[in-house]
Amino acid sequence: MVPHLTTALSGPLVLLEKRILQAMPDIEHWFRTQWQEVSAPFYASVDLRNAGFKLAPVDTNLFPGGFNNLNPEFISLAVQAAQVAVEKICPEARRLLLIPENHTRNTYYLRNVLELCNILKAAGMEVRVGSLSPEVTEITRLETHDGLPLILEPLVREKNRLKLNAVSFEGIDYAAFDSCAILLNNDLSGGIPDTLQGLEQYLIPPLHAGWATRRKSQHFSAYNTVVDRFSTLLDIDPWLLNPYFETASGIDFHARVGEDLLAEKVESILKKTQAKYDEYGITQQPFAIVKADAGTYGMGIMSVKSADEVRDLNRKARNKMSVIKEGMAVSEVIIQEGVYTFETINEAVAEPVVYMMDHFVIGGFYRVHTGRGIDENLNAPGMHFEPLAFEKPCTLPDCAGAPDAPPNRFYAYGVVARLALLAAGLELQENDPLNA
Structure with missing residues (x-):
């Protein structure tokens, strides 16, 4: 299923897609040189928004939780990418300990x-x-939403290693397990537990990739650097790929502390966006997304079209914005230029999510929400996924086809997602405590 792009394909994005197609050899060579300088994260997913006049990432997740939504026909791409990723970290690795999120009631997450x-x-x-x-x-047996079993075991720490004890369960003997590397599929929103501190095993991703220390603003600062380089290569306006952003700290939504500062930042973003809209003849009204500078799961997010909207939030809105996953209070926010999504599936608003392992695109899907608008966050209760959206791999454009032909649109998505991935690699490199 290929979503319908419900905007006139005659504006800046078509020119951008044409430029990306024309420059494909240069782009791929450029990425190869970049990966020689920056290590790719083990895996990541990137939420994109396609406004028809702009194509940009709005979030990058370093602990992706939707592998169950990928097109099963392209799992071979993931397997090959995983082999490369593991070989880079621990070439002799035969065992891998996977640590998931603590919430085990979400049976769709278990399927992931x-x-x-x-x-x-x-x-x-x-x-x-x-x-x-x-x-x-x-040891516990859990079931996914479609009835498949998942065996979950308690971790045991021995000195500086995490292991699993030998155990017999449901007639099966599980040997003691000591792995070369540990893969986190837990974003550490609630902090870094002592269990993970000071381990001699490889932790993938590293602890500073978790929301205990990571900030979205750090990521988009790195993305600014990456997009400026890439835009010079393509001779394009970096704004076509990059949302403006600012940050505000010392915010207390419950006590209404920092409202004026937040309103000023929103006003600044809206004015800069309006100037670009005027430059490109875009008639839509600019909007901004205010969200927690740390955290995921679509919590602590609101869409606003004027500064006044953040000055007089009602109690329900303040409660919604004040707490994110694991009950963590919000005091730092990122104010991001809102990017419209003009893609729809069966008249429902949709946005692409691209998945990568190492520096390879392995597939993607569309997040779809029947109850949300083109200027709203779609990562919210009521969303669903279209796992067969990418009918062909994102890595093979049809250079003879139209710029907006599905393979070419998906190739453009893969390029922008890889820019965000490169930014994540740069971000992790810059914020590595060992480099301090």
Whole structure:
């Protein structure tokens, strides 16, 4: 299924897509040189928005949780990418310990964990799943939404290593498990537990990739650097690929502290965006997204079209903005230029999500929401996914086809997603405590 782009394909984006197609050899060579300087994250997903006049990432997740939504026909791409990623970190690795999120009631998330295990097993790894949750004190059998089993085991720390004990369960003997590397599929929103501190095993991604220390603003600062370089290569306006952003700290939504500062930042973003809209003859009204500078799961996000909207939030809106995942209070926010999405599936608003392992695009899907508008966050209750959206791999454009032909649109998505991935690699490099 290929979403319908419900905007006139005659503006800046078509020119951008044409330029990307024309420059494909230069782009691929440029990426190769960049990866020689920056290490790619083990895996990532990038949320994109296609406004017809602008194509930009709005979020980059370094602990992606939707492998179950990928097109199963392209899992071989993920397996090959996983082999490369593992070889870079621990060439002799035969075992991998996977640590998921602590919430185990979301059966769709469990399906993601199972699919990730299947990919890694196909890449030649023995994979077991160990839980950080204090509630998991013995080996447990969980079920995904479609009835598949997932075995979850309690972690055991011995000196500077995390292991699993030998155990017999449901007639099966599980040997003791000591792995070369540990793959986190837990974004550490609630902080870094002592269990993960000072380990001698490879932690993938590193601890400073988690929301305990990471900030969205750090990522988009790195993205500014990457897009400026890329735009010079293509001789294009970097704004076509890049949302403006600012930050505000010392915010207390409950106590209404920092409202004026937040309003000033929103006004600044809206004015800069309006100037670009005027430059390109865009008639839509600019909007801004205010969201927690740390965290995920679509929590602590609001869409505004004027500064006044953040000055007089009602109690419900203040409550919504004040807390994110794991009950963490919000005091730092990022104010980001809103990017419209003019893609629809069956008249429902949609946005592409691109998945990568190492520096390879392995597929993607569309996040769809029937109850949200073109200027709203779609990562919210009521969303669903179209896993067969990318009918062909994102890496093979049709240079003879129209710029907006599906393979070419998806190639453009893959390029922009890789720019965000490169920014994430640069971000992790710059914020590595070992480099301090």
